[in-house]
Amino acid sequence: MTKRFAATAAFVLLSSTVTVSATDIGATFTSACPFGDCAAGISLSYLGEFVIPSGQMEHGVEFGGISGLDFDAATGHYIAISDDRSDKAPARFYELDIDVDASGLKGVSVVKHVTLKDKNGEPFAAKTVDPESIRLGKDGIYWGSEGDAKVLLPPFIRVTAPDGSFVREFPLPEGFAPTADKLTGIRDNLAFEDLAVAPSGDVFVGVEAAFYQDGPKPSLTTGSLSRIVRFDGKTGEPKAQYVHPVSPIPQAAATAAAGNDNGMSEMLALDDHRLLAVERSYAEGFGNNIKIMMMDLAGASDISATPSLTKNDQRVVPARKSQLLDLRAIGLVPDNIEAMSLGKAKDGTDVLILGSDNNFSTSQKTQFYAFKVLSRPQQ
Template identity: 45%
Template sequence: MGRIGFAMLGVLLACAAVPVQAEGIGQLRLIGEAALPKGMDYQGTIVGGLSGLDWDPAARQWIALSDDRSEKAPARFYTLSIDYDSGAVRGVAVTGVTTLRDAAGNGFAPKSVDPEAIRRDPASGLLYWSSEGGVKAGIDPAIRVAAPDGRWQRGFDLPQRYRVSEDKNLGPRDNLAFEGLALAPDGRTLFVSMESALVQDGPIASLAQGSPVRIASFDAETGAPGPEHVYITDPIPMAPIPGGSADNGVSEILPAGDGTLLVLERAYAQGRGNSIRLYRADPTLATDVSGLDSLLDGSWLAMQKTLLLDFGTLGVTLDNFEAMGWGPDLANGHRSLVVLSDDNFNPVQVTKALVFELRPD
């Protein structure tokens, strides 16, 4: 199915003493890490499940979306302060919490949404956020727009293939839908990535093969759908313990600034742990599949992908990294990149930020 290009470009050693070359982007160097306390309470909410992350340059703070399905508290996002420079990461702190509102102005009902990714429009301050919905309950995935204070602004009218079908033989799989969002640097195009293949597009990832994941584009102002391209994940990189489960999928996307996307793949194998890999995906030669309701005939070319970083080479303990955002420029003028883990509200997992410096080529 489709075509993939792989190229291992470097190895990042423990504690990032040596940067890894990210072709067409620069060099990634790990500055350090910091974590929030486990089970932290903030204004009557449990801080956890942080699955989306974006930088607000106007307020000089991070916006982090919780994937709580309005069960522990109404759907919400937090604001974070992550204290770092090119030499060290000194800590991360929660500074605020905002409830997301539905069209009637109320907090979302329990299990009515599954928030996953969030992006802030630097021009308007509006927030785009995605929900995986709830396929088993017949709730469609969604892309919504909120004001900075969480008030409902509008929703996107999605193509039929992203909606739940009555017999579940078409459309998204449960908990494998709109996992990642990226806003183009000019703010005009919003990209959304599935976590795994639509039912009619092919299988989810296995130990033997990857999964064809759609990355769709929309006009950010009107919500009108645009081109779609296919990104093929890696096979699950490690086998679970006997009888255990394992998976791999796309957990986040981010514009690289040159027409390509950064794609974060997050895998888990029971009894083995996590595998996290960062890729650069180039749509230049890929087929626009927005006119195809199924990918099974294979008459398309996938985005070319290049491995930028295997997090297993960093020398840090890995967790469920699901969120990723460009941060403020460092004092030396280099960009910063932050990758954040979702603790699944699990006492044995952690909410941890990894901070990278992006050095020019």
């Protein structure tokens, strides 16, 4: 049963507060020649924002934690994964109806939620999984768990059936698993955040920031070398690895003791070598900075055989990267954007949808932005 979030007083307040300072509906943003490649040009037109306040219940389960989003052409709906670690309810993904057309973004409805199952066909026990990304593939729903480096829980990429049941798992490349000595492997809460499926069926999986063996995590003065793995979608076997250079943290926190960070929180394949990436940063006392990048893997080095980027004397060419959009620079006030999808609006308009993870916090919100895609890269 479809449940539309009511426009409660709290929602109206949140929505009107943001809209006053936001860019106008219909404003256009064009990057004509990213990295000097005019065939990679992209143009977007802003269609608006829709906010769901934290604490909203859906069939007895608190809605939130939206960390991945993808469009299902067969239904016209979107699938969205929650990063709830089976704490509030069993790990799950949602089917959403996003009401958007060329005139603007009007609402978001929950059609249903589906419980993810482990290899034994059971819901995941609390804190045994951290769902962060989701995509539709040729043989099912692909999704990723970030793992938990604190307790040496490895990340994974799995394929599930529409009912949430386990189908298969991709092998984890060497050097990715967390280690007690922190000499190699994922950093805590900086692992499998990003998942993209190319038209060829290849699957791209990215980590938020560098592994221990590949250098530091981002700081105010230095970036971080994030690995992207390219898997063969049919066999699940890794084909290549690339470097995405995550930018330095763009904003200092209010005080030296306060926290700040930056990382790649989502990827989206435009074709077999060009991807969009979200670089999401946070600074206490300031909030979130959200930048949409385009990257091109053509010509990037395959670092599959490079165990460590800090102990390497071979030439490494990272993916080319070009900033397309800075949400704060165009007048928006973004929350914790972790989800991104291309899709079709109700009238057939091509759209780009962004979604935020509210961390189930009363100081945050689930936020959706929509952009009309006026033009996109040509092969």
